[in-house]
Amino acid sequence: xxxxxxxxxxxxxxxxxxxxQAQEDDEDDEExxxxxxxxxxxxxxxxxxxTAAFVYVFLGVLGFWMLIDTQARNQIAGSLGTVPSAxxxxxxxxxxxxxxxxxxxxxxxxxxxxxxxxxxxxxxxYNFTTDWIKAAKVQKWxxxxxxxxxxxxxSGKKDRIDALRPHQERLARLSGEVSxxxxxxxxxxxxxxxxxxxxxxxxxxxxxxxxxxxALQGSTLHxxxxxxxxxxxxxxxxxxxxxxIPFSMVFRRFLKHWWxxxxxxxxxxxxxxxxxxxxxxxx
Numbered sequence: 001x002x003x004x005x006x007x008x009x010x011x012x013x014x015x016x017x018x019x020x021q022a023q024e025d026d027e028d029d030e031e032x033x034x035x036x037x038x039x040x041x042x043x044x045x046x047x048x049x050x051t052a053a054f055v056y057v058f059l060g061v062l063g064f065w066m067l068i069d070t071q072a073r074n075q076i077a078g079s080l081g082t083v084p085s086a087x088x089x090x091x092x093x094x095x096x097x098x099x100x101x102x103x104x105x106x107x108x109x110x111x112x113x114x115x116x117x118x119x120x121x122x123x124x125x126y127n128f129t130t131d132w133i134k135a136a137k138v139q140k141w142x143x144x145x146x147x148x149x150x151x152x153x154x155s156g157k158k159d160r161i162d163a164l165r166p167h168q169e170r171l172a173r174l175s176g177e178v179s180x181x182x183x184x185x186x187x188x189x190x191x192x193x194x195x196x197x198x199x200x201x202x203x204x205x206x207x208x209x210x211x212x213x214x215a216l217q218g219s220t221l222h223x224x225x226x227x228x229x230x231x232x233x234x235x236x237x238x239x240x241x242x243x244x245i246p247f248s249m250v251f252r253r254f255l256k257h258w259w260x261x262x263x264x265x266x267x268x269x270x271x272x273x274x275x276x277x278x279x280x281x282x283x
Contacts, residue, residue, distance in 0.1 A: 056187045063190035066198075077198035083206045096199060104207035107223065108214065111200055111236065115243035118189075118196040123251035126185035132259055135178045141171055197240070204236050 066073040081094015084103050094101075100113040145167060152160040204212060204223050214221040223236040 056184055059191045060187045063194055066191065066194045073194065073198050074202065077195055077202055080195075080199050082199070082202040097203065101203065104203060104211050107204055107207060107211055107236075108239070110203060111240045112243050114196055114200050115240060116247050118192060119244050119247035119251050121192055122185070122189040123248065123255050125188040126182065126252060127255040127259055129181045129184040129188070131178065131181055132256055133263065134174065138171070138174050138178055142175070145171055197237070200236065200240055201234075 066076065079094060081097025081101060083097075084101070096114075100110050100117075102110060104110075145164075149161075149164055149168070152164055212223045214223065221235055223239070224234050227233050227235055227238055
C-alpha cells in the first residue's frame with residue numbers, strides 16, 4: 001500500500017526475538033498438524049544378579065557337586081570330625097563331632113541330634129523363603145475355585161468354563177510363586193542335607209564294631225547292614241530318615257505359627273474383617 005504521496009507505508013514491526021517467518025511457520029504447524037510422534041522408548045531393563053540369587057545358585061551347585069563326587073563329599077563331611085582321635089583345630093576333634101559325637105559310643109543319640117540340627121536349619125530356611133500369607137490365600141482360593149470349576153463342568157456349559165480360565169491362570173501363577181519360594185528354601189538346605197547324611201554315615205562307619213550293633217529285645221541290629229539285600233540302603237540311613245520326620249513337622253509348624261503370630265501383631269485385622277484363612281478368591 002502507498003500513501004497519498006506515493007510512498008510505501010511502513011510495515012508492522014516484527015516482535016523482538018521471533019522472526020516473522022518463524023511465526024508463519026508456527027501458524028502453519030498449528031493449522032496443519034503432522035502425525036503425532038511416538039513417546040520415547042524406555043531404556044531396556046538391565047539384569048541385576050542379587051546377592052540372594054548368587055547364594056541360592058552357589059549352594060545348589062555345591063550340593064550337586066557333592067552328590068556326584070564321592071571323594072569331595074567325604075572330605076567336606078570328614079572335616080566336621082568322625083573319630084575321637086582326629087584333630088580339627090588346636091588339637092580338638094571336628095566341631096560337629098565334638099558337640100554330638102560322644103566318642104562314637106551313643107550312635108542313636110548322635111543320629112537323633114544330627115537330625116534335629118538338620119531339620120532346624122532346614123525349617124528356618126523354609127520359613128524365611130515362604131510367604132505364609134500368600135500361601136494361605138492361595139490354598140483358600142484353590143479350594144473355592146475347585147468347587148466352582150466342578151459345578152461348571154457338571155453343567156456342561158462351555159461359556160461358564162471359559163469364564164473361569166482367567167481366574168485359573170491367575171491362580172496357577174500365584175501357586176507357582178509360592179512354590180518358587182519353597183524351592184528357594186530347598187536350594188539353601190540341599191547342601192546341608194547331603195553334608196549331614198554323609199557325616200552320619202562316616203561316623204557310623206568309623207565307630208567301633210561294638211557300637212555299630214544295637215541290642216533289641218532278643219535280637220541285634222547292625223547299623224551298617226542293608227535293610228533289604230537287593231537294595232543298597234543300610235539300617236542307619238532308614239533310622240536317621242525316620243528321626244528327621246517328627247523334627248521337621250514340629251519345627252516347621254512352630255516357626256509357621258510364630259511367623260503368623262508376629263504378622264497378626266504387626267497387622268491387626270479390622271473389626272468385622274474375615275480371619276486369615278477366610279480370604280476371598282482372586283478377582
